[in-house]
Amino acid sequence: MATTTARPFLVHGAQLRRQVGTRWHEVRHGVIEDLACSGSAVPEDAEVEADVVLESVVGGVAVAGTVRARWVGTCRRCLEPATDTLVVPVREHFTEGGDGEETYPLHDGEVDLEPMVRDAVLLELPQAPLCRPECLGLCPWCGVNRNEEQCTCEPPRRERWAALDALKGLEGSAGTAGPEGTGRR
Numbered sequence: 001m002a003t004t005t006a007r008p009f010l011v012h013g014a015q016l017r018r019q020v021g022t023r024w025h026e027v028r029h030g031v032i033e034d035l036a037c038s039g040s041a042v043p044e045d046a047e048v049e050a051d052v053v054l055e056s057v058v059g060g061v062a063v064a065g066t067v068r069a070r071w072v073g074t075c076r077r078c079l080e081p082a083t084d085t086l087v088v089p090v091r092e093h094f095t096e097g098g099d100g101e102e103t104y105p106l107h108d109g110e111v112d113l114e115p116m117v118r119d120a121v122l123l124e125l126p127q128a129p130l131c132r133p134e135c136l137g138l139c140p141w142c143g144v145n146r147n148e149e150q151c152t153c154e155p156p157r158r159e160r161w162a163a164l165d166a167l168k169g170l171e172g173s174a175g176t177a178g179p180e181g182t183g184r185r
């Protein structure tokens, strides 16, 4: 646990708990350490944002809104850097005695949004990111980055269609009941 005195995600909730139905909008920014999965991570100095409405409800505080975080990683297709911003919807409850499973804890009426923000980001960080959805990746034969260069490793399109046609012909002659795929795309 970080022992810094600045806790940007801590909301002093005394005001909130005065009356059921009280609502309060909060936008908080801060650095949260160790936001990473195997494929991507939030940069160490990048702030995460929580933009939420807190509402006093019977037994605790309801929190709903969005969490935003920039991440960086390596594109799974072309191995170049990949980056984007996560926008994660959140809707959680904070209660006295909450343990982070069903509900998050309230301590003396204080709502610490950080565990919720951390969980939301960790769940959404991409395990196998793409630099962009249409990334063409590396050529499996010569290794060039197909986003930047064209190579001649692949057979011309005409021949590929011919091969597909031949396959279809084979399937046709074998009847329509055969469930086994060839794994070709």
Ligand SMILES: [Zn+2]
Residues within 6 Å of the ligand: 075, 076, 077, 078, 079, 080, 130, 131, 132, 135, 136, 137
């Ligand atoms: Zn890529």
Ligand SMILES: [Zn+2]
Residues within 6 Å of the ligand: 139, 140, 141, 142, 143, 144, 151, 152, 153, 154
């Ligand atoms: Zn190639």
